[in-house]
Amino acid sequence: MIGVTFEEGLQEQAATLALQLDLSLVDDPARFQYGLRLTPQGLDIVDLHKKQRPIRVDFHQLNEDRSGGDLIKAVNTRMHKTVLDATGGLGRDAFMLAKAGCQVILMEKNPIIHALLQDGLARAQDLEAVQRMTLIHADSLIAMPDYTPEVIYLDPMYPARKKDALPKLEMQVFHALLGAEQNEQELLQVALNQARKRVVVKRPIHAPVILPTGLQFKGKTTRFDVYLK
Numbered sequence: 541m542i543g544v545t546f547e548e549g550l551q552e553q554a555a556t557l558a559l560q561l562d563l564s565l566v567d568d569p570a571r572f573q574y575g576l577r578l579t580p581q582g583l584d585i586v587d588l589h590k591k592q593r594p595i596r597v598d599f600h601q602l603n604e605d606r607s608g609g610d611l612i613k614a615v616n617t618r619m620h621k622t623v624l625d626a627t628g629g630l631g632r633d634a635f636m637l638a639k640a641g642c643q644v645i646l647m648e649k650n651p652i653i654h655a656l657l658q659d660g661l662a663r664a665q666d667l668e669a670v671q672r673m674t675l676i677h678a679d680s681l682i683a684m685p686d687y688t689p690e691v692i693y694l695d696p697m698y699p700a701r702k703k704d705a706l707p708k709l710e711m712q713v714f715h716a717l718l719g720a721e722q723n724e725q726e727l728l729q730v731a732l733n734q735a736r737k738r739v740v741v742k743r744p745i746h747a748p749v750i751l752p753t754g755l756q757f758k759g760k761t762t763r764f765d766v767y768l769k
């Protein structure tokens with residue numbers, strides 16, 4: 541379903557990457573839907589059969605983005621400076637929190653998404669916010685109990701709906717890589733044990749709460765449910 545592809549001159553690094561991630565090099569594109577592509581500009585994911593914008597982690601581009609207000613309010617970054625993002629993904633939310641001044645630990649368990657994130661962080665070390673981000677390749681259900689940050693942030697996968705806000709390729713790839721796994725209940729339970737001040741959960745606006753809470757920050761398509769300790 542996903543194999544490693546590469547641009548000219550990068551065959552050796554691509555072979556190493558394929559070995560590390562236990563993937564095959566794309567020999568016959570008909571056998572693969574997506575390519576994890578190594579380019580001189582970094583790592584991205586492309587659809588090998590449709591023309592779509594590749595998925596890549598680009599913190600320089602994100603640095604220009606002024607959104608994230610509700611996330612900042614829900615975490616209360618003025619008061620809280622240590623955040624554990626237990627569902628790292630492509631690192632967008634973590635970057636917004638780091639840009640607001642927080643030290644952010646990101647945990648990501650999927651090896652391919654972790655590789656994209658690692659590559660994005662390595663290419664953006666010149667950004668002050670990126671210096672405040674630490675990536676850990678782990679299942680947070682196992683690794684979270686070693687940490688006691690002020691805030692734990694969760695953005696668990698939610699079954700796709702037609703109107704969801706993720707760009708198309710990204711949504712397809714996430715669902716193809718991660719399947720329909722739902723671990724939000726367990727994540728919230730562990731997070732509530734470990735966070736010292738609050739847990740913040742991002743949900744699609746229509747989604748039911750995982751646990752009741754009186755504190756929510758609502759946008760047009762997403763909502764942040766806050767659990768105070």
Ligand SMILES: C[S@@+](CC[C@H](N)C(=O)[O-])C[C@H]1O[C@@H](n2cnc3c(N)ncnc32)[C@H](O)[C@@H]1O
Nearest residue numbers: 627628629630631632633648649650679680695
């Ligand atoms: C919806 S995405 C998060 C997107 C992220 N907030 C962003 O801004 O890019 C959810 C991510 O959580 C990861 N994930 C889910 N359960 C996890 C767990 N138990 N430990 C670590 N990562 C997990 C998935 O692999 C996926 O990459």
